[in-house]
Amino acid sequence: MGLIKKLDPIIANKIAAGEVIEKLANVIKELVENAIDAQAKKIDIELQDSGLKMMRVIDDGLGMDEDDLLAAFERHATSKISSVNDLFRIKSLGFRGEAIPSIASISKMTITSNLKDSAKAVVFDNGQFIEIKDASLNQGTMVEVEKIFYYTPARFKYLKSEQYELALIQALIYQFALSYPNISFRLSNNQKLLFSSNGQGSIKNLMAQIYGINVGSALLDFQGQTRDFKIYGKTTKPVINRSNRQYIHIIVNHRVIQDTEIVQAILESYDQLIPKQRYPITVLYIDVDPLLIDVNVHPRKQEVKFSEKQALIDLIRSSISEVVKDKPIFQEVKNEDIQTTIDFTQGLEIKEENQTFYENDTINIQEEKRKIIPDLSYIGQYSGTYLLFQNDQGLYMVDQHAAAERIRYERYAKEMQINNQMIQTTIFPIRMDFPADVLTKLKNHKDDIENIGIKFDINDDHLLVKEIPLWFPKNYEDIYMETIIDQFSEDKRTSKKELIDDLAILLACKHSLKANHYITKAEADHLIKDLRQCQKPYTCPHGRPIIVEIKHSQVEHWFNRVI
Ligand SMILES: Nc1ncnc2c1ncn2[C@@H]1O[C@H](COP(=O)(O)OP(=O)(O)OP(=O)(O)O)[C@@H](O)[C@H]1O
Numbered sequence: 001m002g003l004i005k006k007l008d009p010i011i012a013n014k015i016a017a018g019e020v021i022e023k024l025a026n027v028i029k030e031l032v033e034n035a036i037d038a039q040a041k042k043i044d045i046e047l048q049d050s051g052l053k054m055m056r057v058i059d060d061g062l063g064m065d066e067d068d069l070l071a072a073f074e075r076h077a078t079s080k081i082s083s084v085n086d087l088f089r090i091k092s093l094g095f096r097g098e099a100i101p102s103i104a105s106i107s108k109m110t111i112t113s114n115l116k117d118s119a120k121a122v123v124f125d126n127g128q129f130i131e132i133k134d135a136s137l138n139q140g141t142m143v144e145v146e147k148i149f150y151y152t153p154a155r156f157k158y159l160k161s162e163q164y165e166l167a168l169i170q171a172l173i174y175q176f177a178l179s180y181p182n183i184s185f186r187l188s189n190n191q192k193l194l195f196s197s198n199g200q201g202s203i204k205n206l207m208a209q210i211y212g213i214n215v216g217s218a219l220l221d222f223q224g225q226t227r228d229f230k231i232y233g234k235t236t237k238p239v240i241n242r243s244n245r246q247y248i249h250i251i252v253n254h255r256v257i258q259d260t261e262i263v264q265a266i267l268e269s270y271d272q273l274i275p276k277q278r279y280p281i282t283v284l285y286i287d288v289d290p291l292l293i294d295v296n297v298h299p300r301k302q303e304v305k306f307s308e309k310q311a312l313i314d315l316i317r318s319s320i321s322e323v324v325k326d327k328p329i330f331q332e333v334k335n336e337d338i339q340t341t342i343d344f345t346q347g348l349e350i351k352e353e354n355q356t357f358y359e360n361d362t363i364n365i366q367e368e369k370r371k372i373i374p375d376l377s378y379i380g381q382y383s384g385t386y387l388l389f390q391n392d393q394g395l396y397m398v399d400q401h402a403a404a405e406r407i408r409y410e411r412y413a414k415e416m417q418i419n420n421q422m423i424q425t426t427i428f429p430i431r432m433d434f435p436a437d438v439l440t441k442l443k444n445h446k447d448d449i450e451n452i453g454i455k456f457d458i459n460d461d462h463l464l465v466k467e468i469p470l471w472f473p474k475n476y477e478d479i480y481m482e483t484i485i486d487q488f489s490e491d492k493r494t495s496k497k498e499l500i501d502d503l504a505i506l507l508a509c510k511h512s513l514k515a516n517h518y519i520t521k522a523e524a525d526h527l528i529k530d531l532r533q534c535q536k537p538y539t540c541p542h543g544r545p546i547i548v549e550i551k552h553s554q555v556e557h558w559f560n561r562v563i
């Protein structure tokens with residue numbers, strides 16, 4: 001009865017904007033994608049106050065004439081697809097014809113464009129057409145967005161600090177630069193140049209520019225091909241790894257996507273060459289016939305559905321592991337690292353508290369008693385990795401790496417808890433390169449980090465560390481720093497205890513006795529003695545088992561000796 005009405009187009013646009021535009025970076029993404037679709041070779045992104053005051057994207061692409069300029073503000077107006085068939089073979093980044101009307105509905109938007117020597121500018125404010133006028137501009141298009149979210153104050157709540165929004169934009173532009181190495185990008189905020197790429201196509205140079213020279217010089221090339229997919233890219237040698245996965249970029253037909261299965265495949269390619277919870281820096285390009293993928297899964301187009309996904313995963317895994325395997329795991333052998341014999345004598349000083357701990361707790365007594373390692377006598381080493389012990393109950397296999405990791409972990413965790421207030425000044429400030437977006441985010445956490453006992457200055461593309469906690473082990477300062485920085489830049493609000501715990505795990509793993517290492521009886525006995533004093537001697541810090549017991553009765557059973 002006339003209750004159902006067609007939505008006013010401006011309201012429809014605002015609703016659409018809600019789906020796509022939550023952050024300033026979302027606006028930049030849409031505008032840059034449009035510039036790329038218009039075949040630009042040079043794209044400048046200029047911000048004022050991280051984009052809150054103004055965002056301007058200038059390209060040297062095809063440009064639009066007066067009619068197209070006006071049409072661009074209309075919902076579902078697109079030059080990119082015209083039939084359902086096109087939808088299944090999308091090559092352009094945009095195709096929905098929604099971005100411009102959506103952004104225009106929540107801001108003041110001016111688009112100036114020059115198609116063959118006559119430039120026009122169209123102004124919309126709060127979704128309403130204001131004017132069209134003559135303008136001057138070189139070939140291409142300039143889009144200016146002001147007063148973003150001014151008319152939708154509720155959206156402000158999605159915005160974090162200005163620094164954070166800027167960091168997201170920086171990260172986005174890095175992704176674009178990596179996806180389109182032949183386009184030159186420039187990003188500036190309040191007239192300060194933050195990034196510029198030369199558009200000459202070198203991924204290695206781009207990665208060095210974004211992640212620092214160390215990374216640039218530790219890259220491995222990989223490639224592979226099946227009937228449906230062509231993949232190629234660069235990934236760091238196992239020695240260069242980070243504590244979060246934000247440095248893994250997956251780019252499908254030039255589109256950056258998120259895909260946990262693919263990330264997992266990349267990690268599996270490294271097998272055990274990098275420690276648990278450490279990630280390589282990777283740029284993976286996947287070229288595929290657009291017919292075999294569906295990008296229309298989500299309005300932000302960050303997910304892609306692949307047909308033949310498993311074949312793709314297998315290809316990634318085999319191509320990367322091929323180049324990664326046999327690469328050295330240790331960065332460089334520093335004096336303190338050389339382990340000719342394993343010295344467990346400097347092991348634990350933890351007092352034996354276990355025996356009395358549960359005395360009054362009748363319920364847990366049985367359980368806990370079982371957890372104390374029994375007396376064992378050493379038999380020998382199996383497969384260079386497992387230590388065999390026995391007693392009258394049975395046979396015991398101990399994973400030597402896991403055991404050493406547990407011992408070291410408890411020792412480090414304890415030392416750090418005690419010493420974490422003490423600070424040392426570095427003789428020379430330690431210089432550490434980080435991508436500028438990470439450093440931008442870090443500004444928000446400077447106080448938190450200083451609280452842990454680290455004093456540092458933030459510069460454009462690096463940190464200068466002046467003071468560090470005493471418990472940072474010598475020669476591992478950089479790994480410690482980097483882990484801490486990564487955790488804070490991810491906005492993980494970790495407590496000091498969690499942080500120390502993570503670091504202890506990391507260090508225990510780095511320093512511990514590896515598998516495939518022959519050890520003597522004295523060393524094996526020492527290892528078991530130290531392990532017996534651990535609070536949790538049955539699992540390594542990653543939760544893997546340390547000891548497996550084979551009961552004597554089980555062995556008798558196998559040999560049909562049970563009567
Ligand atoms: N920088 C530009 N240069 C040339 N033409 C442009 C530019 N930006 C937008 N256009 C034109 O305006 C149209 C509408 O842009 P809009 O971003 O709203 O939609 P789209 O890119 O087609 O799809 P999507 O909503 O998925 O981004 C485009 O199809 C294109 O024809």
Ligand SMILES: [Mg+2]
Binds near residue numbers: 030
């Ligand atoms: Mg678009």
